Each structure stands twice: as structure tokens, then as C-alpha cells.
Amino acid sequence: MIQQLKRIFPSLILYNEHEYYPPDTYKWFITNNKDIIGIEEKELTIKENNILDTFLQPYSIQFPPPTSEEVEWRKIINGEKMQIKALPKTYRFVYFIFKHNQISPIKFKESMETLFYNSIPILWENENEGILIEEISNLTEEWVSYEQIIDVLMSDLYVKINFLVGPSMTSIDFASTHYKTLIDSARTTFTDTEKQVISFTEALPYLLIDQMEEPFQEELISLILKECRSDEDLLREILTFFQCNLNVSVAAKELHMHRNSLQYRLDKFFDKTGIDLREFHQAFTVYLTILVNMHREV
Template sequence: MIQQLKKIFNSLIRYDEENNVLSDNYQWFLTGENEVIGIDKKELTEKDVSILSSFLSPYNINLPILTKEEQQWKQLIHSGGQLAYFNAETAFRFVHFTFKKNELEPITFKEAVHEFFSKPVPILWENEHEGIIIEEQSPQLDEGISYEQIIDVLMSDLYVKINFFVGPFFNEQENIKQHYELIITTAPIVFSYSDKPVISYIDAVPSMLIDRTEPAFRNELIRVILGDLALDEELLHTIQTFMQCNLNISVTAKELYMHRNSLHYRLDKFNEKTGIDVRQFHEAMTVYLALLSNMHKED
């Protein structure tokens, strides 16, 4: 195919990592064989670009060139796990990351992340500021990896706020494409319900469920469970913090810089107004779903 295109576009070149620079003067594309090719923009019309984009993938020159392993993972995902020559040898998980546009060069982020692992991890970019880290489970070497610690170091060294949505480990590849797409589409939703920089898939399940319910049902939860307290931001913040601290009075009081007696007073106030004791797990879970609904309520 490349030879045929070369007959049409004389300026066509193959990208060679050792000898070429991804020039802004060229329009870059990724072939089905994961080969990067470029054509001088002066030789292309808008129609040419449109036609080429129908069977080639436009390539962002600001993103790192995919390694062989990253190419294989990309093909495995898009094939739905049906790839004869490549299989994940161990359990793996997808970790979605995002940071603000133009605050960090992708190659800088990639190099920084690799410092935390025993070997370079595959990274598949969605754009210049978000993508997926593919972490393969290796208990002997990487058991102590904490994305909270990675956040602390990266923010300290790079002065950039980064969010991680950490998926669960998988042993099978049958639904790999569906799971990959779920992580990509769910991450923005999950972070709209929380200001925590690192959120696990398990912790995100309640917000994922609430987001998939009808607005009418969410409004019903707010009305029935919270009532007039839906407007009491200070009290609701206290209740939510109490839940995030695993219903622990001492930890919550410390988190809120509040005396234990003052915290008990607020919990009692909520109980008096709603008839719900959030110190009981099942009642707390119901209130938590109402709080999530209240964060994205619709009039």
C-alpha cells in the first residue's frame, strides 16, 4: 500500500525513530501495520487528507511513538482479545490518567511514570493529556506500587495535577475491548463525583450506578432521603466526610478539624431531621447514594 501511495504522493516518507524528526511540515498517519508515514502538507488538499484518514489513522506528532509492546496491546484490545500471536501472560489492569491540556509533555509524563516500575509499562494515549497505563501484575516486584504515592511524587517534581482511575486486575481477555472502553468513558464521570486524585474501580461503583439511573429517580432520592437538608452544604459535607472515613468518628473529626462532640452533634442533627442514623452501614449507604445524586441533581 505504501508503495502505491508513494506513486501518488512523491513526498511520502516512512518515519524512522533513529533518523527522522516528526516535522510540522508533514501530515503524519499511522498505517494498519502500525507504521508511521508522513506526506508534505504542500502536496495535500483537504480532500486528500479526508480520503487518507478513511483508511489511515491521523497521527499526533506530540505523542510518543508506540513501542512494539504497545502496538501489540493496541491490536489485542481492538481485536476484542482475539489475537493469535500476542496474549497477556499475567493478570493486568487498565489505569486511566488525565492532566490539564498543555501542562505536561506526553514524553515527560511517560518517562516519569516508568521510574516507578521495574520495567517500562505500555501506555496508550487517547490525546495529549489522557490515556491508559497497562499495568501487568507482578507481585514479587511491583506489589508496593501505590498510585497515591506516584501522584505525590509527580506533583512534587512536575507541578502538575494528575488523576488516576485504577481499574481491577483481569486474568482473561474475552471482554478486553469492552472493559477498555468502559474505563475510558467512565473516568470523567467518576471524577465529577469526587475530588480525590486517585479513585479505584471498586470505590467508583456507587457513582457509576447513580450516573446510570434516570434523573427522575435521582431527584426522588434527594427529595425522600435528604429533604430540606439538600441545601445544607456544611452538614452534607460532614456526612460525606464521615462516610469517606469509613464511619469512623475519630478519623472524621481529625479530617474536619472538629471536636468529637461537635461531630456527634451534627450526626444527631441529621438523624433528627431525616430519621436516618448514618452510623449504621445500610442507612449510611442509602444516604451516600442520595448525596451522589445531589451532586448532579436536575431541576
């Protein structure tokens, strides 16, 4: 169908093939195969538009007009030899995703600019997923807390959102590669974690797990967790212990347990596996294995 329409309407484009933001001079439709196509409005007569409305579903794409800075960043991401006029000393990419139809791209951008107190470049992958480009121009500036942003979005706009915060960068030489890596990493990570904000370094174990073959995952669980693999409460307590930087007192408070009770549970794991969770390398192995176990249950 698309090729036939293309012969009639040469301006026809597929939404997911379009390099930049969908132009506002296009009329958009969804085909029976769920492809989103656009045809330049000036190419459509009233009669043709009515016919298309009959057998195709009209579709509205509402992106904010790209700023000049966003256009320059998009060219860099696409591998073009461009230079931003006032390149920040440091920047980082921050992946975000929220559920379909929770908030429009225009409203989301307005909210971000309010929270950042100025314009922030946003490169959209689709209507609910994209990359924020956070910039720092001097040493006195600080990175934004995305935990706080989530609280504001949830309380004011009732929007549930996830962020994967990339590492700070000082050169655009590898910006294109890093952009694609961050998006792929985030899509993998958020299938395995319920955390709403995660850093790129925190995401690495999930990326390693995704590369593991299933037989190796099973062997790892059997060798490391042994009979504890089925004790969900114990594994949850150990994971909390790790997330609290191996601090028993803090973890016990987080779990609403007495410190001695948690210590007894950790000692129980040692008795059954011979692994000392206070030793970093052993603790990391157990942490990774628990994540593998959780990954297999998803």
C-alpha cells in the same frame, strides 16, 4: 474541505480516526473546523507544503514510538486475535488524564518509567489521556500507589493528574470491553468528584447516578435528605464520616472538630430524617443521595 484534500493527497488521514499512534512520516495540520489531518510528507512538494501552511495551522503530535508490547496490546484492544508472548499473571488498566500542554506524552512516559523502574505499556487516547497497563508477574510484587505517584508528579513536574484504577485481571478475553468501559467510566466519574485517585469500585456510585433520570434524583433527595438537603456543612460532615469508614473519632479529626460536636451533628440528622447513619444499608443510601445532590449542583 477534507474530501477535496483527500482527492489531491490520497495519504490524508484524520487523527481521531487513526487506529494506532500517528506515524512520524506525516505532516499534521488543523483545519478551520478544528479537525486534525495528516498527510504523508513524501507526498508533499515544497510548494504544496507552503500552500497548506498558509491556510491550515501546522500541528505537532509528539508521541513516543510504540514498543512491541504496546502494539500487541493495541491489537488486543481492537479485538484482534493476538497473544502477548509473556502474558503477566495479573494486570490492571489504569486510566489517566492531565490538562492539555502540561506535559508532553514523551516526557510523561519517561516519568512513568522512572517511577515504575522499568518500561510500562501506555495506550494513548489523545495527547493528554490514556491507559497505563500495570503488570504483575509473580505473587511477591505489589501494586503501585498512585497517590504517591501524584505527589511526585506535582512536586517534581507540577503536573496535576487524575487516575482511575481498574480491577485486577487475569485473562485478556474481556480486555477490549473492559478497556472501553474504564475510559467511559472515568470520563463520567471525574466530572463529579474532585478526588485525584479513585478505584473502579469507588466510581460505581457515580456511574449509577449518571443513569438516573432527573425526576428520580429529585425525589430521592427529597425523601432521604429532607430539610437537610440545603445544609451544606452537615452534608459535608456526613460525607467525611462515610469516607472515614463510619468512625466518628477519625472523621472529627479530619474535620478539625471535637468528637462530641460531630456526634451531635450526626444525631441532628437522625432527628430530622429518622435515618441511623451507623447502620450500613441506611448509610449507603444517604451516601448515594448526597452524591446525587452534589451531581445536580455541578
